[in-house]
Amino acid sequence: MTHYRARAALSHPAFCGLDRAHLGVLIEELADPWLGRCESGLRERRGGERKRAAGAGPDHKLVFTDRVLVTVVHLRLQLPHAALAELYGVSRPTVTRAIHEIRPLLASRGFAVPDRPGIRLHTLADVFAYAKAECVELRIDGTETQVRRPQAGRPGRKAFVSGKKKQNTAKTTTISDGSGRLLWSGAVRPGRMHDQTAMRTEGIAEQMRLHPQVKAKVDEGYRGLANDFPNQVQAPPRKPKDKVPLGENYAWREARRRQSSARICVEHTIGEEKKWRPLQRCLGRRDSYAETHAAIAGLVSDRAARRPTRRHTSTELVPAWKAAC
Numbered sequence: 001m002t003h004y005r006a007r008a009a010l011s012h013p014a015f016c017g018l019d020r021a022h023l024g025v026l027i028e029e030l031a032d033p034w035l036g037r038c039e040s041g042l043r044e045r046r047g048g049e050r051k052r053a054a055g056a057g058p059d060h061k062l063v064f065t066d067r068v069l070v071t072v073v074h075l076r077l078q079l080p081h082a083a084l085a086e087l088y089g090v091s092r093p094t095v096t097r098a099i100h101e102i103r104p105l106l107a108s109r110g111f112a113v114p115d116r117p118g119i120r121l122h123t124l125a126d127v128f129a130y131a132k133a134e135c136v137e138l139r140i141d142g143t144e145t146q147v148r149r150p151q152a153g154r155p156g157r158k159a160f161v162s163g164k165k166k167q168n169t170a171k172t173t174t175i176s177d178g179s180g181r182l183l184w185s186g187a188v189r190p191g192r193m194h195d196q197t198a199m200r201t202e203g204i205a206e207q208m209r210l211h212p213q214v215k216a217k218v219d220e221g222y223r224g225l226a227n228d229f230p231n232q233v234q235a236p237p238r239k240p241k242d243k244v245p246l247g248e249n250y251a252w253r254e255a256r257r258r259q260s261s262a263r264i265c266v267e268h269t270i271g272e273e274k275k276w277r278p279l280q281r282c283l284g285r286r287d288s289y290a291e292t293h294a295a296i297a298g299l300v301s302d303r304a305a306r307r308p309t310r311r312h313t314s315t316e317l318v319p320a321w322k323a324a325c
Helices: 003-010 020-046 064-077 081-088 092-107 124-134 195-202 204-210 220-228 246-274 286-305 320-324
Strands: 138-146 169-176 182-190
Touching: 003 064, 003 081, 020 064, 020 092, 020 286, 064 081, 064 092, 064 286, 081 092, 092 286, 124 182, 124 204, 138 246, 169 195, 169 246, 169 286, 182 195, 182 246, 182 286, 195 204, 195 220, 204 220, 246 286
Parallel strands: none
Antiparallel strands: 138 169, 169 182
C-alpha cells in the first residue's frame, strides 16, 4: 500500500478517533515543536552548527503528517507497530521511532478549556485557578486500567494488585466540570493505593486548602476529603442506622439519587477516555503508561471542549398530592 492510500485510510475517524478538521489542527500545532526538537537533537549529536544547507541529507521515510497519524492510530486502537509499518511499507523501528517522537509532544499539550480557545491547563494549580475564576463546580473521580504484571522477584510486585479489580492495574484521577467536559486527568499510581491516599499525595487536598471558593462533588471513595472540607466537597450522604423511620430512609435515598445525578457526568467523561484501547487494557510498558494516558486525555479534552453546555438536570421534589390532582 502506498503512503497516500495508507494516509487516506488511517485518517478516517474510525481509525484515529478524530475528525479530519481536528486532525489538521493537531498536525499544525505539533509541527513547530517537533521541528525544534529534531533540530536540537541534530545539533547535540554533531556538536555544533549545521555544516550543510537546510534540507540536505536523506529524507524521512515517514513525513511528519504520517508520523502524527500512526501515533494517533496506535493510541486509538493499540495496533502493533509491525501492522502500521506494513501499511506504510516501512520497517517496524521506523514506526516505533515515530511514535516515541510524537507521543511526548501529545502528552505535553495539556487540556483544553471550554469556550477559551488557545488556553490549556497543565497542572492541578491551573485547574483550580480556572475553577475559581469561572465559578466552576468540579467533579472528581478515579479509574483503573489493567497493566502488565511486574516480573517475579522484583520489589513492589504486589503494589499494582487492585483489591477491587483483582488484577494488576494503574489508577488515575479525572476532573471534569458540571457538563462532563474533561479538565484534567493524570496522577498515575499503583492500583493497590486507595483513592483517599492518592488524593492527599497528588496535591488535590492542598489545592482545596489554597482555594476555599472551589467546590467539588465526589463519590464514596473520597469520604475523607469531604470530612476535611465539609463546606467545599460533597460526598454521598451516609446511610441511616437501622430501625429509623421510613421517611428518613426515603429522604436518604432521594438525597443520594440527587447527588449521584449531579456527579454522573464525570463517569461519562471517564467513559469517553475508555473508548481508547490503551486505557481499557494497556499492552505496552508500564513506564510509558503515564505518557500514553496524558496524550489520550489531551485529545479527549479537545473534543469535549467544543461540546456546548446542554445538561440542566432538575432535582426538585414534586409533592404527590399535586401530581395526583
